Amino acid sequence: MLSSIIQISLGAILINNFIFSQFLGCCPFLGCSNKVDTAVGMGLAVVFVMGLASAICWVINEYILVALHLEFLQTLAFILVIAALVQFVEMFLKKMVPSLYSALGIFLPLITTNCAVLGVVLLNVQNNYNFIESLVYGITGGIGFLLAIVLFASVRERVEFAEYPECFRGFSICLVSAALVALAFMGFSGMAIPV
Amino acid sequence: MTSILLSMLVLGVLGGIFGGLLAFASEIFHVDVDPKQAAVREVLAGANCGGCGYPGCDGYAAAVAKGEAPCNRCVAGGAETAAKVAEIMGASVDAAEKMVAFVPCSGSAGVAEMRFNYTGPQDCQAAMLFGGKSNKLCTFACIGLGNCVNACQFGAMHIENGVAKVDRSKCVGCGACVDVCPKNIVKLIPESQKIMPACSNKDKGAAAMKMCSVGCIGCMKCQRECPSGAITVKEFLAQIDPAKCTQCGHCAEVCPRHIITTLK
Numbered sequence: 407m408l409s410s411i412i413q414i415s416l417g418a419i420l421i422n423n424f425i426f427s428q429f430l431g432c433c434p435f436l437g438c439s440n441k442v443d444t445a446v447g448m449g450l451a452v453v454f455v456m457g458l459a460s461a462i463c464w465v466i467n468e469y470i471l472v473a474l475h476l477e478f479l480q481t482l483a484f485i486l487v488i489a490a491l492v493q494f495v496e497m498f499l500k501k502m503v504p505s506l507y508s509a510l511g512i513f514l515p516l517i518t519t520n521c522a523v524l525g526v527v528l529l530n531v532q533n534n535y536n537f538i539e540s541l542v543y544g545i546t547g548g549i550g551f552l553l554a555i556v557l558f559a560s561v562r563e564r565v566e567f568a569e570y571p572e573c574f575r576g577f578s579i580c581l582v583s584a585a586l587v588a589l590a591f592m593g594f595s596g597m598a599i600p601v
Numbered sequence: 602m603t604s605i606l607l608s609m610l611v612l613g614v615l616g617g618i619f620g621g622l623l624a625f626a627s628e629i630f631h632v633d634v635d636p637k638q639a640a641v642r643e644v645l646a647g648a649n650c651g652g653c654g655y656p657g658c659d660g661y662a663a664a665v666a667k668g669e670a671p672c673n674r675c676v677a678g679g680a681e682t683a684a685k686v687a688e689i690m691g692a693s694v695d696a697a698e699k700m701v702a703f704v705p706c707s708g709s710a711g712v713a714e715m716r717f718n719y720t721g722p723q724d725c726q727a728a729m730l731f732g733g734k735s736n737k738l739c740t741f742a743c744i745g746l747g748n749c750v751n752a753c754q755f756g757a758m759h760i761e762n763g764v765a766k767v768d769r770s771k772c773v774g775c776g777a778c779v780d781v782c783p784k785n786i787v788k789l790i791p792e793s794q795k796i797m798p799a800c801s802n803k804d805k806g807a808a809a810m811k812m813c814s815v816g817c818i819g820c821m822k823c824q825r826e827c828p829s830g831a832i833t834v835k836e837f838l839a840q841i842d843p844a845k846c847t848q849c850g851h852c853a854e855v856c857p858r859h860i861i862t863t864l865k
């Protein structure tokens with residue numbers, strides 16, 4: 407049990423990083439990485455929502471969809487769950503934990519459209535994970551996202567002051583540096599953790 | 602046929618449950634928006650110029666309604682708008698005094714010891730990228746590359762010999778410089794406060810002495826000598842409480858490091 411959790415965690419954070427090797431969640435990755443501070447906010451919000459979504463979607467899948475042989479509804483049902491969940495969490499935080507709400511700010515509602523969140527719940531089903539494994543995969547997948555976006559934001563902060571050709575200015579240099587950071591993560595690909 | 606009906610039923614029920622829960626939750630977790638905020642937003646100039654130092658007129662209206670911002674910050678609206686905002690917020694806020702920016706650092710070139718000779722982009726944030734420290738040995742010192750000068754919309758700041766200075770006659774107290782300073786040393790002080798320690802160093806005396814020949818060493822002399830008890834030395838740094846200070850200037854005379862200065 408423990409070894410499979412370690413295997414899932416390391417896999418989700420480094421080897422099969424959601425952004426750099428599965429290319430899920432690229433939109434917020436490029437959109438919210440101007441500053442390290444906002445990147446950390448976005449990353450933490452994703453960790454939070456991915457963990458919660460994994461747990462709830464696992465329950466819905468196991469006790470409603472699989473029980474009624476309606477597996478083909480997974481994508482649709484999960485989207486519904488994620489959208490409702492994010493709305494609910496937003497309302498809850500606004501009332502109960504205003505400090506966290508203002509820290510996460512605009513990022514919380516934005517996560518509804520983050521495909522990494524839908525990706526993680528669908529992958530949970532695909533990999534036949536049990537409840538604990540799904541939860542771990544969700545949280546560590548979020549941590550992988552956090553790691554990637556913070557690393558990339560620090561790179562972008564430095565690139566802003568670098569001297570590069572005029573034609574690369576703006577989004578082009580951003581995409582080029584994203585490719586280079588992703589290349590660094592290729593070093594992990596193919597690694598296997600002995601069980 | 603059954604599977605079609607079943608899937609419609611399942612999604613319908615799921616959607617209904619989630620919708621109901623959300624509707625229910627929005628009742629329970631309802632947060633009131635201050636009606637004053639909308640009223641203040643009405644009377645502002647609406648230019649979204651950012652002169653108040655907040656993100657747009659909406660941001661400023663929210664801050665005023667919460668009581669975090671003074672009523673007279675709308676630069677585009679001027680005195681007329683300030684009077685209207687004050688009316689909405691109640692007369693008590695009228696007493697709020699005008700604030701001006703102040704850079705508590707005297708470490709100009711030749712006085713402060715340098716960590717390295719910085720030749721990169723002329724931007725304080727860029728200079729901070731070298732391990733989070735800057736060109737001067739003192740980690741609390743003004744970097745002097747002028748992020749605050751660029752942020753000031755009123756031309757009230759300039760760099761003098763490696764340290765940012767404020768022209769108090771031009772400063773409107775918007776706080777834009779406070780927000781951009783990567784060292785977080787620029788602060789807003791009441792305009793009537795003329796005596797301020799021009800240093801932000803919180804290191805121990807011996808360490809501060811090595812870094813800068815005009816740094817506060819926390820000797821407590823000002824705290825002992827102040828006739829009105831307005832000065833406290835916290836974390837090896839003299840701090841003046843504007844509420845108690847009588848502007849007598851005695852501390853400036855006794856300070857062995859000559860960092861307590863009289864502002865023009």
